[in-house]
Amino acid sequence: MQKERIGKIVREKMKEKGLSYRKLQDMTSVYNYQIQAVVKGKNNYKIETLLRILNALDIEL
Numbered sequence: 001m002q003k004e005r006i007g008k009i010v011r012e013k014m015k016e017k018g019l020s021y022r023k024l025q026d027m028t029s030v031y032n033y034q035i036q037a038v039v040k041g042k043n044n045y046k047i048e049t050l051l052r053i054l055n056a057l058d059i060e061l
Contacts, residue, residue: 004041006050011039013057028052
């Protein structure tokens with residue numbers, strides 16, 4: 001449940017900032033498929049990956 005909520009927040013922030021997966025990948029050095037895993041609420045990513053994405057989008061936990 002939490003991961004789905006985080007994914008929704010990330011997706012909304014990406015939309016708000018006009019960022020594509022590719023642009024966020026360039027900003028974070030996180031692969032596109034990893035970003036998609038976060039956005040879709042999957043369980044297959046590391047906390048470090050999530051923190052890079054959140055930091056790039058100015059999202060605080």
